[in-house]
Amino acid sequence: MRYTTYGKTGLSVSRLGFGAMRLPANETPDGKEQVDYDKSTPLIRRALELGVNFIDTHHNYHYSQSEIAIGLALEGLDRSKVIIQTKNPTWKDLAEGETYRQRLEDGLKRAKTDYFDIYFLHSLSWQTFEKVGDEFMKMALQAKEEGLIRHIGFSTHDKYEGIVKIVDTGLFECMLCQYNLLDLSNEKAIGYAHAKGLGVSVMGPVGGGRLATPNELARFMPAGQSSPVEAALRFVWDNPGVDSAVSGMSTIEQVEENVKTVDIAAPLTDAERARIVEIREEKKKLADLYCTGCGYCMPCPNGVNIPRVFEYMNWVRVYGFAESAAREHYVWMRNRGSDASKCVECGQCEPKCPQKIQIIKQLAESHKVLS
Ligand code: SF4
Numbered sequence: 001m002r003y004t005t006y007g008k009t010g011l012s013v014s015r016l017g018f019g020a021m022r023l024p025a026n027e028t029p030d031g032k033e034q035v036d037y038d039k040s041t042p043l044i045r046r047a048l049e050l051g052v053n054f055i056d057t058h059h060n061y062h063y064s065q066s067e068i069a070i071g072l073a074l075e076g077l078d079r080s081k082v083i084i085q086t087k088n089p090t091w092k093d094l095a096e097g098e099t100y101r102q103r104l105e106d107g108l109k110r111a112k113t114d115y116f117d118i119y120f121l122h123s124l125s126w127q128t129f130e131k132v133g134d135e136f137m138k139m140a141l142q143a144k145e146e147g148l149i150r151h152i153g154f155s156t157h158d159k160y161e162g163i164v165k166i167v168d169t170g171l172f173e174c175m176l177c178q179y180n181l182l183d184l185s186n187e188k189a190i191g192y193a194h195a196k197g198l199g200v201s202v203m204g205p206v207g208g209g210r211l212a213t214p215n216e217l218a219r220f221m222p223a224g225q226s227s228p229v230e231a232a233l234r235f236v237w238d239n240p241g242v243d244s245a246v247s248g249m250s251t252i253e254q255v256e257e258n259v260k261t262v263d264i265a266a267p268l269t270d271a272e273r274a275r276i277v278e279i280r281e282e283k284k285k286l287a288d289l290y291c292t293g294c295g296y297c298m299p300c301p302n303g304v305n306i307p308r309v310f311e312y313m314n315w316v317r318v319y320g321f322a323e324s325a326a327r328e329h330y331v332w333m334r335n336r337g338s339d340a341s342k343c344v345e346c347g348q349c350e351p352k353c354p355q356k357i358q359i360i361k362q363l364a365e366s367h368k369v370l371s
Pocket residue numbers: 299300301302303304306342343344345346347348349350359360363
């Protein structure tokens with residue numbers, strides 16, 4: 001395993017992080033999910049055994065069972081050897097009587113630990129920071145003083161400008177954002193955060209599973225040079241701003257394959273990099289026929305994030321990957337109230353689209369596919 005210093009935290013993290021959001025789980029009779037702890041414990045332990053020392057989780061992953069699974073897996077092990085990064089969903093309004101502190105304490109109890117190494121404001125945008133930043137930071141700094149958390153960071157889906165403002169507050173030691181072969185939207189932000197001394201971990205390095213579709217991804221690399229997963233991970237690690245790639249792993253085979261990749265991963269060759277650019281451009285041209293993401297149609301008075309809906313639709317329609325990742329992201333949009341179901345067909349957006357896209361019709365179709 002290879003390790004690197006996670007920015008200002010000073011922690012030495014494995015370059016492969018264990019994303020605890022795809023743990024083995026079963027469906028309960030009422031349609032929810034129940035993590036299979038008999039499987040998740042050996043899974044997490046195998047990752048640790050192979051040198052992964054960095055686990056990323058969240059207050060709500062797997063209906064809050066992810067933190068429980070981590071606690072169970074770490075029972076009897078040396079806690080100081082494992083770095084747990086978890087997140088408080090600060091974008092979600094506090095329920096009546098709920099506090100950020102209570103969310104933290106609940107997480108600690110679930111994970112059966114006295115402290116979290118890294119505590120995040122989850123999915124932070126500049127807008128949310130302006131709204132809840134003071135209250136959260138007051139709680140977090142107090143908790144840090146008490147030893148309940150050791151470092152404070154944020155995860156984000158915000159635009160570059162928003163991320164820069166958050167980084168420039170000087171309050172954070174590390175950040176997590178999406179980054180993979182197909183989604184370079186955070187490349188500049190990663191470079192900025194890294195230059196400012198923040199540790200950077202990235203999620204979705206193998207595209208939430210979709211890039212791991214062998215037939216498609218294999219095309220990104222010259223024949224025989226890389227397995228699909230290896231190609232995706234090598235691409236991410238090739239960015240000097242990325243400290244750790246957090247990959248959601250569900251089976252011991254995935255853990256072993258990913259770990260093997262860290263050990264053998266060489267920097268991308270010029271031919272491989274050129275091939276990636278070529279395929280990405282080819283796909284982008286096709287995707288642009290549907291939507292270039294220019295945003296001229298925005299804002300929608302009803303809060304629909306039109307380009308984002310079409311982006312997820314393109315994951316299915318253009319890139320031909322499994323729909324599951326697109327659907328997962330779409331759920332996130334629904335939770336935020338920016339999905340296509342909010343369209344009331346007022347028609348304000350359509351005349352503004354240079355691609356002459358029938359936005360209303362396309363939104364309805366996308367909603368059907370992504371829901
Ligand atoms: S037609 Fe729908 S998506 Fe377009 S502006 Fe109106 S509500 Fe928004």
